[in-house]
Amino acid sequence: MAHIEVAEGIPGIRSLVLFRPETGEHLYKLVQALLRGPSSLTEAERELIAAYVSHRNGCSFCMNSHAAAARCLYGNKTALVDEVLEDLQRAPVNAVLRSLLRIAGKVQVSGREVSQEDIDDARHAGATDGEIHEAVLIAATFSLFNRYVDGLASLTPEDPAEYAVMGKRMAENGYVLPAKKS
Amino acid sequence: MAHIDLKNELPGIRGPMAFSPSTAKPLNALAEVLLRDDDNTLTRGERELIGTYVSSLNDCFFCQNIHGALAGHYLQADMAYIDAVKKDYVSTTISDKLKALLAIAAAVQKGGKSVSEEAISQARSFGATDKEIHDTVLIAAAFCMYNRYVDGLATWAPSDRQFYIDRAPRRAEEGYIDFDLYKNTVS
Numbered sequence: 206m207a208h209i210e211v212a213e214g215i216p217g218i219r220s221l222v223l224f225r226p227e228t229g230e231h232l233y234k235l236v237q238a239l240l241r242g243p244s245s246l247t248e249a250e251r252e253l254i255a256a257y258v259s260h261r262n263g264c265s266f267c268m269n270s271h272a273a274a275a276r277c278l279y280g281n282k283t284a285l286v287d288e289v290l291e292d293l294q295r296a297p298v299n300a301v302l303r304s305l306l307r308i309a310g311k312v313q314v315s316g317r318e319v320s321q322e323d324i325d326d327a328r329h330a331g332a333t334d335g336e337i338h339e340a341v342l343i344a345a346t347f348s349l350f351n352r353y354v355d356g357l358a359s360l361t362p363e364d365p366a367e368y369a370v371m372g373k374r375m376a377e378n379g380y381v382l383p384a385k386k387s
Numbered sequence: 388m389a390h391i392d393l394k395n396e397l398p399g400i401r402g403p404m405a406f407s408p409s410t411a412k413p414l415n416a417l418a419e420v421l422l423r424d425d426d427n428t429l430t431r432g433e434r435e436l437i438g439t440y441v442s443s444l445n446d447c448f449f450c451q452n453i454h455g456a457l458a459g460h461y462l463q464a465d466m467a468y469i470d471a472v473k474k475d476y477v478s479t480t481i482s483d484k485l486k487a488l489l490a491i492a493a494a495v496q497k498g499g500k501s502v503s504e505e506a507i508s509q510a511r512s513f514g515a516t517d518k519e520i521h522d523t524v525l526i527a528a529a530f531c532m533y534n535r536y537v538d539g540l541a542t543w544a545p546s547d548r549q550f551y552i553d554r555a556p557r558r559a560e561e562g563y564i565d566f567d568l569y570k571n572t573v574s
Contacts, residue, residue: 208504208524209520209521224521227420227424228420230416231413231417232417235413235414235417238410238412312535316445316539316540317538319541337391338407338540344535345531345532345539348528348535349529349531352498353499353524357521358502
């Protein structure tokens with residue numbers, strides 16, 4: 206049961222933004238801009254960074270939902286999502302994405318963990334300033350979402366089928382604040 | 388020097404915000420509602436103090452100084468008092484309810500799963516409402532984001548703490564959304 210009285214049966218972040226839509230509105234706008242706005246990274250790549258950081262934070266709700274969204278967006282390369290979550294070192298991702306995932310992993314620990322060497326590696330792989338900025342802000346933002354969802358002990362479904370539905374909705378519709386049922 | 392070319396010389400979080408206006412807008416709007424909205428039973432000073440405390444746990448120099456100066460401004464306390472709260476809030480004169488909320492914020496800083504039933508019950512026993520507990524968790528989570536954004540890009544921060552104290556009254560007056568990023572940038 207959640208730490209505060211939220212609507213019953215609504216999972217994760219949705220229950221929290223329905224409890225407090227005044228802050229929820231801006232959280233959804235932030236994630237929409239970050240994961241769906243104009244970028245040289247694909248939507249699938251950005252969802253994968255989100256899932257990877259959530260995985261490292263042990264946030265099952267965010268990890269499962271964003272991994273499901275990434276699988277939908279990757280189309281015929283869905284296995285890549287699970288390979289990255291299982292072992293980044295061995296996963297067959299391109300050099301830019303690998304370097305950005307490494308930076309995101311550092312940010313997950315602390316902003317101060319990101320070293321000049323991490324940045325140099327990313328640049329050497331061909332990452333742009335805009336891409337490095339996005340990797341840092343996505344990782345920072347999911348350090349928020351993961352803590353928000355788990356810090357209030359919001360409902361976390363266990364059935365993978367529920368996440369497949371969520372992932373499809375996130376891939377198709379992006380992030381739209383849920384409406385309060387009257 | 389920052390890790391990327393931000394194309395400006397602005398201090399702290401203003402640098403990457405000017406670099407990326409599309410994300411700056413919701414980031415600032417979130418801070419405005421969470422920290423300044425008057426429809427809240429936690430005072431602005433108390434909310435800024437939660438942000439300051441989490442920023443100190445994350446060792447983010449820029450955030451703990453600007454938000455510490457804002458907390459001091461609202462609470463009419465000097466920096467020595469704010470520093471005492473950061474160092475050992477249990478021994479300070481803040482209310483029992485705020486102490487219980489800071490304990491929740493500290494747990495959130497470690498990880499969402501660190502927030503225990505006991506910490507929530509403790510806050511409730513001192514009169515904390517669901518909304519106050521919600522806002523405490525979200526403020527703490529939000530500062531885990533702002534701190535990582537500021538330090539993950541190695542943004543520049545003035546080392547003189549007086550810079551932040553001087554800037555606080557103006558930030559308190561203008562808030563987080565209706566200001567020009569480039570105005571009054573260097574003291």
